[in-house]
Amino acid sequence: MARNPERRTALVDAAIEVLAREGARGLTFRAVDAQAGVPVGTASNYFTSRDDLFTQAGRRIHVRMTPDPAQVGEAMRAAPSRELVTELMRWLVRRMTAERTGYLAMLELRLEATRRPDLQAELNRAVRAALEESVRFHLDAGLPGDADTVLVLYLAMTGVLLEHFTLPDVLSGTELDRLVETVVSRIIPPSGPR
Structure with a gap:
């Protein structure tokens, strides 16, 4: 080899x-x-x-889709708040849109993982680790919410991105930045649970 x-x-x-x-x-x-x-x-x-x-x-x-640490640092200059979470989720959508190829490939890999145990094990490991890191990051940064908040944000944003990339007409007429704001505002109350 x-x-x-x-x-x-x-x-x-x-x-x-x-x-x-x-x-x-x-x-x-x-x-x-x-x-x-x-x-x-x-x-x-x-x-x-x-x-x-x-x-x-x-x-x-996952390497390709992980943000540059310097960009994360720049994004985290604002005080922890629901507004910052909204901006972070908008940034996520922009990054995934810029890495459209990677996101579509990820969707293909997820489907193929239902038939390939080694691939499923790899994706389970990588996605679980990324989700755990997101929870840690969220909590360490003092962002509003708890581990369940991060999980619900993850699931909601996964759904938004899935529709955006695979069936864009479903969301036609819906501005993505506004949709992201709606998602975050429904998950994190104005005062933000701690």
Whole structure:
């Protein structure tokens, strides 16, 4: 198995692009090679199987979708409040819209995880860890609400993003920033529970 980490990352990124564009059925070694612009057979030198390719894509997608710590620091300059939570959720929507390919690939990976136990285990681990980190971050930052607040925000924003990316006409006529504000205001009362 080839050991060039930069090439492996480029191939996994290519796999994410293929997933977003063609879906799980289109994710083949040949498609990844073509997307990465490498000779045919390269991907098969880096991944033991298609399952391995899916699992590696599941690991990489979270790296791509994690915000830069400096940007987080900048976003957290305001005092903890419901308004800050609203801004953070708007920022989430903007980041996911900018990383549309990654988000669509994540949706494909989630569906494929229902058929691939290793991928499901990887996504369960990664998403659970990200959710736990979000709870820790929220509480440590003194933002209004508790762990349940973060869980409900996560579930609500997942639904908003799912509709936004897959069936945009469902939300047509609804401005996303306003929708995010409505979601946050329904979950976090004006005074914010502590």
